[in-house]
Amino acid sequence: MSGHTVEEIRKETRTYLIVFAALAVLTVVTVAVSYLKLSVGLGIAVALAIASVKGFLVAGFFMHLFSERKLLYSILLVTVLFFGVLLWGPWHHWYNSLGVSTIHEEKTKAPPTAPHNTPLPTAH
Amino acid sequence: MGQKRQIRVGTQWMSPRDAEKALAEALRVDKEEQRLHKEEHHPHGFIGTYIFSTDHKWIGIQYGFTALLFMLFGFSLMLLMRWQLAFPGKPIPLIGNLLGLTNAPGGIMLPEFYNQLGAMHGTIMVFLGIVPLAVGAFGNYLVPLQIGAPDMAFPKLNMASYWCFLPGGMIMLGSFFAPGGAPNNGWTSYPPLSVVGTGGQTWWLIGMVFLITSSLLGSVNFIVTIVQLRAKGMTYMRMPFFIWAQFVTSFLLLLAFPPLEAAAILQLMDRVAQTSFFLPSGLVISGQVLDVAGGGNPLLWQHLFWFLAHPEVYVLILPAMGIVAEVIANNTRKPLWGYRSMVLAVVFLGFMSFIVWAHHMFLTGMGTTISAFFQTTTMIISIPSVIILSALFISLWGGSIRFNTPMLFALAFLPMFGIGGLTGLPLGLASADIHLHDTYYVIGHFHYVVAPGTIFAMFAGIYYWFPKMTGRAMNEKLGRIHFWSSLIFINGVFAPMFYQGLAGISRRLYDGGAQYAHANPAFKTNVFMSICAWLLLVGQIPFIINFFYSMFAGRKVNANPWEATTLDWAATTSPPLGHGNFHEIPVVYRGPYEYSVPGSDVDYLPQHAAGPEEATPGGGVLPQVAVAKQEP
Amino acid sequence: MELEIPYNVHPRPDTGLYNAKLGVWLFLASEVMLFGALFSSLILLRTGAPTWPHGWELLNVPLATLNTFILISSSVTVILAWASLRLGDLKKARIYLALTLACGFGFLIIKSIEYGSKFQHHHYPSTDNFYATYYVMTGLHGLHVIGGMILFAYLLGPGAKMWTKEPERYTNRIEVAGLYWHFVDLVWIFLFPTLYLL
Numbered sequence: 001m002s003g004h005t006v007e008e009i010r011k012e013t014r015t016y017l018i019v020f021a022a023l024a025v026l027t028v029v030t031v032a033v034s035y036l037k038l039s040v041g042l043g044i045a046v047a048l049a050i051a052s053v054k055g056f057l058v059a060g061f062f063m064h065l066f067s068e069r070k071l072l073y074s075i076l077l078v079t080v081l082f083f084g085v086l087l088w089g090p091w092h093h094w095y096n097s098l099g100v101s102t103i104h105e106e107k108t109k110a111p112p113t114a115p116h117n118t119p120l121p122t123a124h
Numbered sequence: 125m126g127q128k129r130q131i132r133v134g135t136q137w138m139s140p141r142d143a144e145k146a147l148a149e150a151l152r153v154d155k156e157e158q159r160l161h162k163e164e165h166h167p168h169g170f171i172g173t174y175i176f177s178t179d180h181k182w183i184g185i186q187y188g189f190t191a192l193l194f195m196l197f198g199f200s201l202m203l204l205m206r207w208q209l210a211f212p213g214k215p216i217p218l219i220g221n222l223l224g225l226t227n228a229p230g231g232i233m234l235p236e237f238y239n240q241l242g243a244m245h246g247t248i249m250v251f252l253g254i255v256p257l258a259v260g261a262f263g264n265y266l267v268p269l270q271i272g273a274p275d276m277a278f279p280k281l282n283m284a285s286y287w288c289f290l291p292g293g294m295i296m297l298g299s300f301f302a303p304g305g306a307p308n309n310g311w312t313s314y315p316p317l318s319v320v321g322t323g324g325q326t327w328w329l330i331g332m333v334f335l336i337t338s339s340l341l342g343s344v345n346f347i348v349t350i351v352q353l354r355a356k357g358m359t360y361m362r363m364p365f366f367i368w369a370q371f372v373t374s375f376l377l378l379l380a381f382p383p384l385e386a387a388a389i390l391q392l393m394d395r396v397a398q399t400s401f402f403l404p405s406g407l408v409i410s411g412q413v414l415d416v417a418g419g420g421n422p423l424l425w426q427h428l429f430w431f432l433a434h435p436e437v438y439v440l441i442l443p444a445m446g447i448v449a450e451v452i453a454n455n456t457r458k459p460l461w462g463y464r465s466m467v468l469a470v471v472f473l474g475f476m477s478f479i480v481w482a483h484h485m486f487l488t489g490m491g492t493t494i495s496a497f498f499q500t501t502t503m504i505i506s507i508p509s510v511i512i513l514s515a516l517f518i519s520l521w522g523g524s525i526r527f528n529t530p531m532l533f534a535l536a537f538l539p540m541f542g543i544g545g546l547t548g549l550p551l552g553l554a555s556a557d558i559h560l561h562d563t564y565y566v567i568g569h570f571h572y573v574v575a576p577g578t579i580f581a582m583f584a585g586i587y588y589w590f591p592k593m594t595g596r597a598m599n600e601k602l603g604r605i606h607f608w609s610s611l612i613f614i615n616g617v618f619a620p621m622f623y624q625g626l627a628g629i630s631r632r633l634y635d636g637g638a639q640y641a642h643a644n645p646a647f648k649t650n651v652f653m654s655i656c657a658w659l660l661l662v663g664q665i666p667f668i669i670n671f672f673y674s675m676f677a678g679r680k681v682n683a684n685p686w687e688a689t690t691l692d693w694a695a696t697t698s699p700p701l702g703h704g705n706f707h708e709i710p711v712v713y714r715g716p717y718e719y720s721v722p723g724s725d726v727d728y729l730p731q732h733a734a735g736p737e738e739a740t741p742g743g744g745v746l747p748q749v750a751v752a753k754q755e756p
Numbered sequence: 757m758e759l760e761i762p763y764n765v766h767p768r769p770d771t772g773l774y775n776a777k778l779g780v781w782l783f784l785a786s787e788v789m790l791f792g793a794l795f796s797s798l799i800l801l802r803t804g805a806p807t808w809p810h811g812w813e814l815l816n817v818p819l820a821t822l823n824t825f826i827l828i829s830s831s832v833t834v835i836l837a838w839a840s841l842r843l844g845d846l847k848k849a850r851i852y853l854a855l856t857l858a859c860g861f862g863f864l865i866i867k868s869i870e871y872g873s874k875f876q877h878h879h880y881p882s883t884d885n886f887y888a889t890y891y892v893m894t895g896l897h898g899l900h901v902i903g904g905m906i907l908f909a910y911l912l913g914p915g916a917k918m919w920t921k922e923p924e925r926y927t928n929r930i931e932v933a934g935l936y937w938h939f940v941d942l943v944w945i946f947l948f949p950t951l952y953l954l
Contacts, residue, residue, distance in 0.1 A: 006843060013839050020832045027824050034812060034953035047949040054945045062835050062938045069772040071351070072781055079785040082379055082478050083792040090427035090800045093482060096491030275759050277775045344782045352763050352775050382786050386793035393892060398882035401797065401889075417884045424800050428793055704759055 019061045026054050168702070176287070178279035179701045183286050184265030185593065191257035194293060198248035201241045203657055208233045209636035210654035226305065238634035239308035240322070244300070246311030247328065250436065251335050252293045254578055258443035259377070260289065260342065262585055263370045265593070267346060269692035270364050272355025272712065272732070274704040277348040285341040292334025299324030299331070310632060312429060315402035315422045319394045320409060326395050329388045336385045339377050346374040355691070355732075357712030361467070362731070364690045364716040365460065368467050369446030372474035373439050380435035380478065387428035394420075401425075426485055434481040438473060440574055441541070444581030445470075445512055448534045451584050452516055454688045455531040456523025457727060459717035462515035469508035469515075476505040486557045495554045502552035509545055513538065524720070529603030533584035536611055537577060544573030547622060562632075565625025571618045576611070583610070583667070590671075591685050595697040596678030602670040609663030616656030620649040687728050690716050694732050765925045780932045784939045787900075791943050794896065795950070798889050809886055811952040814879075816870055820952045823866050824944065830859030831941045834908075834934040841927040846919050849930070853912045856937070860905040867898055890951055897943055904937050 030050040038046060060066045065073070131143040138146065168177075177183055207216050213232060216223070220231020227237035264282065268275055276282045299306045304322030307313065318325050350371050354363070363371075390401040398416055402425045405418030453460045460466065482490065482498040490498075517538055525531065547569040550556040560566065583606075591597050627646035629637035637647045684693040691712070695705045710732035718729040767774045802808050811817075837852035874880075874887070881891045911926075911933060918926040 004842075009839055009842050013836065016832055016835050016839070020828065023828045024825065027821065027828070030949055030953065031817065031821050034817070034949075043954055047953055048946075051946045051949050055942050058831065058938055058942050058945065062831055062941075063935055071771050071773070072778075075781065075785060078375075078475075079379060079788050083788055085479055086383060086431060086789065086792045087796045087799060089431070089482065090424060090796055091803060093423065093427065093485070093488075093490055093494050094421075094800055094804055096494040097489050273762075275761060277761060277764075278779065279759065279761070340783070340786055344779050344786075347782055348775050348779045351771060351778060352768050352773070353761070378782060378786050379789050382790035383793035383796075386790055386797070389892065389896070390797065393881060393888065397880075399888040399892075400882075400885060401801070417882060417888075419801070419805055419885045421800060421804055424797055427800075428797070431793075702759070 015061060019057050022057060023054055026050055173701060176283055177701065178275075178283045180264050180268050180276045180279065180282055181593075181699060181705075182701050183282050184261050184263075186286055187256050187260030187264060187289070188262075190290060190293070191253055191261055194248055195253035195257070197297075198245050198253055199661065201245040201248070203661060204233070205238060205241050205245065206650075206654035206657045208238055208634060210651045212635035212638050233634070235634040236305070236308060239310075239632070240300070240306040240324070242632055243307045243310050243313075244296075247296060247307075249574075250311065250440065251332070252296065254440050254574065254582075255339070255436075256289060257582055258440065258578065259346075259370065259373060260286070262443060262447065262582075262589075263346060263373075264342075266589070266692055267349060267367060267370055268353070269695055269699075269705055270367055270690050271350060271353060271358055272691045272706070272710045273349060273353035274706075274709070276345050277353055278345050281341050281345055285338045285345065288334050288338035288341065292331045292338060295327055295331035295334060299327035302327050312433070313391070313425070314429075315391065315394065315420075315425050316404075316407055316409075316414075318391060318425075319402060320414070326392065329392045329395070332388050333385060336381045336388075339381055343374040343377040346370060347378065350374075355710055355712055358691075358731075359712075361464070362712055362715050364446075365449040365463065365466055365470075366443075366446035368470055369442040369449075372470050373442045376435040376439050376442075376474055376477060380432045383428045384432035387425055390428075391425065423485070423488055426488065427482070430481040430484045431478075434484065435474075435477045437570070437573070438477045440578050442470065442473075444537065444541075444578040445516075447581045447585040447588075448516060448537050450688075450690065451530045451534040451588050452519055453717045453719065454588075454686050455526045455528065455534070456520060457526075457719045458519070458523050459715070459719060460515065461519040461521070462511075463715075463717070466512050466515050469511040473505065473508040473512075476501060476508070480505055480552075483552050483554075483557075486554045487561050499552060499554045503549075506545065506549060506552070513542060513545070528587075529598070529600055529607060530584040530588035532604070532607045533580045533587065536607070537580045537584070540572060540576035540580060544569060544571075544577050547572065559628075560625055562630055563625035564621040564629050564631055564637075567631050568618050568621030568625060571621070575618065576614045580610070583607075586671075588686065589692075590674065590678075591681045591697070592683075592692060592695075593698060594675050594678070595680060596674050597681050597685060598674045598678060599670050602666040606663060606667040606670065609666075610660065613656045613660035613663055617653050617660060620646075620653055624649060684730075689718055689728050689730050691731055694730060765922070765928060774928060776928060776932045777935070780935050784935065787939060787943075791893075791896075794889075794893050795946075798893070798950070801885050801889065805885065811950075811954055814886065815890070815952050816873070817952050819866050819870055820948055823863050824948050826859050826862045826866070827941045827944050830856045830863075831938050833859065834930075834937050838927065838930045838934050841919075841923075841930055844923075846916070850912060850916065853908055853930075857905055857908050857912065860901055860908070863901055864898065864905075867894065893947060893951065897940070897947060900940050900943070904933070904940055907933050907936070 030047060033046055033050070034043075037043075065076075129140060130137045131140055132138075133143050133146045173179075174182065177186070204216065207214075215231030216228060216233060217231075220228055223231070223233075223237070227234060227240075264276070267273075302323035304324060306322065306324040307318065307328045308322050309318040309325065313325065313328065350363075350367060390399075393399040394401050394403060400417045400420040402422050403414065403416050403418060403420045404422065407414045407416075407418070449460055449466070480498060480501045482494065483502045486495060486498075520535075547565070551560055551566060551569060587598050587603055624637065624643070624646040627643045629640060629643040629646055633639075636650045637643045640647070681697070683695070683697040686693070691710055694710055696707070699705050711734075712731045713734050714729060714731055716731055718731075720727060721729055761775070762768070763773075763775050765774060767777075771778070833852045833855040837849040837856065840846075840848040840852060871891075879887050881888045911929060915929070916926070918929070
C-alpha cells in the first residue's frame with residue numbers, strides 16, 4: 001500500500017489530478033491526429049502509441065502498479081506476453097497461409113517474361 | 125387426611141401446581157439447549173451446510189459426486205456409439221427402441237445421432253467430468269489441507285463456482301432436448317457446421333459460458349489461496365508436488381479460458397443474431413447460398429478454440445501427475461527423485477502450453493514458416509513431460525514399494541501416460557501429421573493420456589484419500605479386481621486404435637470405417653474393441669459397490685492410515701465442516717517427502733512435526749513417542 | 757461462526773498484498789485475455805477483408821470522445837473516493853462514489869444514443885463484420901460498465917454499513933472496485949482509437 005500519513009495521501013491526490021490532466025490532453029491529441037489521415041501503418045502505430053501511454057498512466061498511477069511489489073509485475077508480464085501471442089498468432093497464420101503470402105510475393109515480384117516459343121515435337 | 129398431595133421432582137417434594145411449573149421450565153431449558161447446540165454445530169442450517177456450503181471440503185465432495193455422475197453418463201454415450209462401430213446398421217439391443225424415432229428408428233442408430241453422441245461424449249468427459257473431478261474435487265478438498273490453511277481464500281466465491289458449474293452442466297445436457305437435438309459438430313464445434321447445425325449448439329455455448337465462469341472463479345481462488353494462505357514455514361519449495369500441479373493448472377485455466385469465452389460469444393452472435401464472424405462469403409449449403417453478410421473466417425474459431433483447448437489438455441494431465449507423485453512418494457517410503465526438476469518442468473510446461481496450439485491446425489493450409497514454429501514448440505514441450513515422467517519412474521528405484529490399490533493405479537499411470545505421450549510425437553511433426561490427422565491414431569493418442577492416464581490417477585486419488593474423507597478404508601480385494609479389469613480392458617479398447625489410424629480410418633465416422641476398402645482389415649478390430657469397452661463398464665461395478673459400501677461399513681482407520689508426511693494427513697480424520705481444518709494451524713519444519721530419513725528413528729517425518737532440533741516452546745511433537753537413543 | 761481467513765484485510769508481509777487485491781488483479785489478467793481475443797478477431801477479420809471502412813466514416817467520433825472524457829473523469833473520482841476513505845472521510849468518499857456512478861450513467865446514455873441512431877438507420881450486427889465487431893466489442897465493454905455500476909451502487913448503499921464496523925475492510929473494497937473500474941477505463945482507452953479513429 002502507498003503512503004499512510006495525511007500529507008502523503010494529499011500528495012498522491014495531487015498526482016492523480018495531474019495524471020487526469022495528462023489523460024485529457026492525450027485524448028485531444030489522439031482525436032486531432034486522426035484528422036491528419038495518416039497512412040494505415042503509421043496511423044495504427046501512432047494511435048496505439050498514444051493509447052499505450054494513456055494506459056501506462058492509468059495502470060501505473062491510478063492502479064498504483066508503480067508502488068506494488070514484484071509478484072504482481074510478474075503475473076502481468078506473463079499475461080501481456082500471452083496477450084501478444086494471442087494477437088499475433090491468428091493473424092500470422094492468415095498471413096503465412098498458402099495462397100496469401102504467395103499473392104503478396106507475386107504482387108511485388110517482376111512479371112514473368114514470356115517463355116521461348118519452342119515448338120512442340122510433332123509426331124511425324 | 126389434611127395433607128395436600130405432593131409430587132417429587134428431582135430431590136424435592138412440591139405441590140402439583142409447582143411440579144407442573146417445574147416440568148414446563150425443564151422442557152423449556154431442554155429446548156433452549158438443543159437450539160444452542162444446533163446453532164453452534166450447524167449455524168447455517170441444512171441448506172447452508174450441505175447445499176450452499178462455503179466449506180472447501182464439502183464443495184470438493186459436491187464436485188466429486190457430480191463429476192463422477194457426469195463421467196458415467198459420458199461413458200455410457202460412448203458405449204452406445206461402440207455398438208454402431210462394431211455392428212453398423214444393426215438394431216441396438218434392449219434399449220434401441222427407447223432412443224426415439226429421430227435418433228434410432230427401429231433401434232438402428234442414425235448417423236446424425238451418432239454425431240450427437242460423439243460431440244457430447246467429448247464435451248461431457250472433458251468439461252463436466254475430468255476437470256471438475258481433478259481440479260474442482262481433488263483440488264478444492266486438498267489444497268487448503270496440504271498448505272495448512274483453514275479454507276480457501278474466498279469461501280463464498282468457491283460456493284458460487286460450484287453453483288455455476290452445476291447449472292452449466294445441466295444446460296449442456298439439456299441440449300439433447302433442443303430442436304434438432306444435441307450438437308453434432310464434435311466437441312471442437314468448428315463452424316460453419318456449428319453455426320448452421322442443430323439447435324443444441326446454442327445450449328452448448330450458453331452452458332460453456334457458465335462453465336468458464338465457474339472455472340474462472342475457481343482459478344482465482346486457487347492461486348490466491350496458494351500464494352497467500354500457506355502456513356508458516358511452508359515455502360514454495362516445501363509444497364507437495366500436487367500443489368505445484370494445481371498452481372500451474374490454475375494459471376492455465378485463468379489465462380486460456382477467456383479466449384474461448386470470447387469465441388463462444390462470437391459463435392452465439394452468429395447463431396442468434398445472424399452475424400458472420402465465422403461464415404465466409406458465398407457459403408453454399410444444400411444447394412443454397414447462405415443469406416448472411418459473409419466476410420467471416422472459420423479459421424478464426426479454430427485459433428480461439430485451440431488457444432484454450434491446448435492448455436486445457438494440460439489441465440487434464442497436471443493434477444493427475446500431482447496425485448501420482450503423492451501416492452508414489454508415500455508408497456515407496458522415500459522422497460521423490462528430482463523434486464526441484466519436476467517443479468521447474470511443470471512451470472515451464474505451463475508456459476509452453478500457450479504457444480503450441482496450432483499443431484491442431486497443421487492441415488488448414490498453414491504456410492511453412494508458421495508450421496515450423498508450432499512444430500518446434502510442440503517438440504520442445506515434450507521435454508518437461510519426459511522430465512516429470514522420468515522423475516516419477518526413477519523415484520521407484522530403491523523404494524520399499526507397498527502394492528496397495530492406489531499404488532497399483534499410480535504405477536499403471538506411468539507406462540500408460542508414456543504410451544500416450546510418445547504417440548503424440550508423430551502428431552506434432554507436421555509431415556507425419558498429414559497422414560495421421562483426424563484418424564483413429566489421434567483418438568488413440570489422447571485417450572491413452574486421459575483414460576488409462578488421468579482417470580487411473582483419479583482412481584488412485586480416490587482410493588488414497590477416501591480414508592481422509594470418510595474415516596474408513598476402501599476394500600482392497602474389490603480394489604484389485606477393479607484395477608486389473610480396468611487395465612486390461614482399457615488397453616483392449618484403445619491400443620488397436622493406433623493400428624486403425626495408421627491404416628487410414630478417419631475419426632467421427634458413424635460406421636467405423638466400413639466404407640473404406642483400404643482400411644477393411646483394421647475395421648474388423650472394432651468388434652473386439654467394443655466388447656472390451658462393455659467389459660470395461662462391468663469392471664467398474666466392483667468400484668461403485670466398494671465406494672458406497674465402504675462409506676458406511678468400511679474398515680475404520682485413524683487420521684493417517686498411510687503414514688504420510690503431508691499436512692493433509694495432519695488434520696483430523698474426516699475434518700468437520702465449517703470449523704476449520706486443524707486443531708491448531710500447523711507450522712512447517714521440513715519438506716514434503718521426508719520418508720526414511722537416514723539417521724532418523726522413525727520411518728517418516730511429517731511436515732508439521734518438530735523434531736528434537738526444531739522443537740520450540742509450543743511446537744509440535746513427533747507422532748510416535750520419542751524413541752530413546754539406543755545405547756550401543 | 758465465521759471462519760477467520762488470514763490476510764483478508766491486512767496484507768501478507770512477503771507479498772505486500774491482501775487477498776482480494778491479488779484476486780482482483782488475477783481476474784483483470786483474465787479480462788485482458790478476454791478482450792485480447794476480441795482484438796485478435798478484429799485484426800484477423802479486418803486484415804483479411806477486401807475492404808473495411810474507417811471508423812470515422814461510420815461512427816460518431818465527437819460522442820465517443822465525450823464518452824472517453826467521462827470515463828477518465830470517473831476513474832479520477834473513484835480514486836479520490838479511496839483517498840478520502842484513507843483520510844477517514846466517509847462523507848466525501850460517498851460524494852465521489854456518487855459522481856463515479858453518475859459518470860457511468862452518462863457513458864451508458866451516450867452509448868444508447870449511439871446504438872439507437874444506428875438501429876434507426878438499420879445498421880445491425882448482422883449488417884456486416886464492421887458493425888458486428890463494433891457492437892460486440894462495445895457491447896461487452898458496456899456490460900462491464902453496467903457490472904461496475906452495480907458494484908458501486910451496492911458499495912454506496914447497503915455496502916457502506918461496513919464502514920462503521922470494519923473501516924479498513926471497506927476501504928479495501930473501494931480500492932478493489934476501483935481497480936476493476938480503472939481496467940474498464942483502460943479497455944476503452946484502447947477500444948476508442950481502434951474502432952473510431954482507424
